[in-house]
Amino acid sequence: MMHRLFTLFLLFFLSVLLCGGLFAAKRNTLVCDWCGKKIDSNASFLKSEDKNFCSEKCFNQYAESLLPVCDVCGKRFKSGYTSDGRNFCSKTCLETTFHECVHCHRREPKGYILGNNVFLCEYCRELPACASCQMPLDKFAKDLGDGRKLCRECARDAIFTQSEAEKIMTALRQKLADKFKMGTKHPIKFDLCTRAELKKESTGDGEHELGLFIFHRNTLSFFNHTIRSKDEFRILILIGQPPDFFRGVGAHELAHDWMQENLPHIDDPQIREGFAEFVSWLYAKTEKLDRVPWRMEQNTDPVYGDGFRKVRDMMGDAKTAAEWKRILLDYYPSPAK
Numbered sequence: 063m064m065h066r067l068f069t070l071f072l073l074f075f076l077s078v079l080l081c082g083g084l085f086a087a088k089r090n091t092l093v094c095d096w097c098g099k100k101i102d103s104n105a106s107f108l109k110s111e112d113k114n115f116c117s118e119k120c121f122n123q124y125a126e127s128l129l130p131v132c133d134v135c136g137k138r139f140k141s142g143y144t145s146d147g148r149n150f151c152s153k154t155c156l157e158t159t160f161h162e163c164v165h166c167h168r169r170e171p172k173g174y175i176l177g178n179n180v181f182l183c184e185y186c187r188e189l190p191a192c193a194s195c196q197m198p199l200d201k202f203a204k205d206l207g208d209g210r211k212l213c214r215e216c217a218r219d220a221i222f223t224q225s226e227a228e229k230i231m232t233a234l235r236q237k238l239a240d241k242f243k244m245g246t247k248h249p250i251k252f253d254l255c256t257r258a259e260l261k262k263e264s265t266g267d268g269e270h271e272l273g274l275f276i277f278h279r280n281t282l283s284f285f286n287h288t289i290r291s292k293d294e295f296r297i298l299i300l301i302g303q304p305p306d307f308f309r310g311v312g313a314h315e316l317a318h319d320w321m322q323e324n325l326p327h328i329d330d331p332q333i334r335e336g337f338a339e340f341v342s343w344l345y346a347k348t349e350k351l352d353r354v355p356w357r358m359e360q361n362t363d364p365v366y367g368d369g370f371r372k373v374r375d376m377m378g379d380a381k382t383a384a385e386w387k388r389i390l391l392d393y394y395p396s397p398a399k
């Protein structure tokens with residue numbers, strides 16, 4: 063957001079006044095450009111640029127009408143502020159458009175929206191933050207011992223056991239099948255894992271990953287024959303995430319599983335990750351997991367963030383897996399077999 067004091071309108075106002083001279087000329091029928099009354103041929107009148115005014119009152123009203131209107135209080139003003147193309151008569155009016163930081167409670171023009179009505183100013187955003195919700199940490203933070211710390215709220219119900227993780231993933235899988243008709247019959251193995259385990263399995267840097275979908279096609283070549291044994295499907299989810307974020311990550315990985323079956327030919331990482339982020343975002347939105355969607359929306363990563371926005375724009379109002387498949391196939395036709 064940008065704001066600056068401006069006096070442009072004031073200068074314009076003055077220039078209009080200066081140009082406006084008193085004329086006492088003989089004219090044929092002139093009309094006042096403000097009130098519309100006829101100006102007598104021998105009466106004095108005011109002229110400003112190409113406009114004529116029967117009286118100073120009319121001229122003043124005209125000049126006033128050229129002034130900008132405050133977006134907040136509706137008053138016209140001569141000098142004020144402009145921000146994002148909006149006009150404000152005073153600092154007080156401008157500041158009503160700022161958000162209050164949930165952490166320091168100051169009203170600040172710049173910051174981040176972390177979920178529904180949760181605003182964090184740019185100063186507080188720089189403080190050591192919770193690995194899940196990104197809120198500044200206090201002395202009650204929980205150190206997970208792997209470089210991550212959780213705020214008290216996230217630590218309270220974060221997932222630390224395999225049985226809990228499996229239960230959530232099984233329910234989530236059913237939910238996505240019901241909600242979006244998105245599902246496969248793959249025998250997926252769900253594993254809660256540590257950060258080190260996730261890093262080891264990841265093909266990327268693994269630094270910021272919260273989950274991983276692993277697909278293995280086991281084949282054996284035998285003279286001219288290829289023997290296929292059972293495919294392996296695994297989803298790893300990072301330990302120590304609160305349920306809403308955990309489910310967001312789970313939905314992302316399950317989207318990869320669905321894509322593996324339905325659109326395996328799409329190999330553009332931006333579309334693969336963008337689609338998984340889109341599914342996670344839509345799921346989080348429909349389930350009102352308010353702390354989750356902003357992550358995708360504000361992610362500046364060229365693969366995950368830009369990919370998400372690209373896929374979201376492609377999908378429009380489509381809310382079922384069959385529609386998503388049709389749309390993606392339009393953009394990325396399956397190669398002829």
Ligand SMILES: [Zn+2]
Pocket residue numbers: 094095096097098099115116117120
């Ligand atoms: Zn007039």
Ligand SMILES: [Zn+2]
Pocket residue numbers: 132133134135136137150151152155
């Ligand atoms: Zn105002």
Ligand SMILES: [Zn+2]
Pocket residue numbers: 163164165166167168182183184185186187
């Ligand atoms: Zn703050």
Ligand SMILES: [Zn+2]
Pocket residue numbers: 192193194195196197212213214215216217
């Ligand atoms: Zn947190």
Ligand SMILES: [Zn+2]
Pocket residue numbers: 314318334335338
């Ligand atoms: Zn992914």
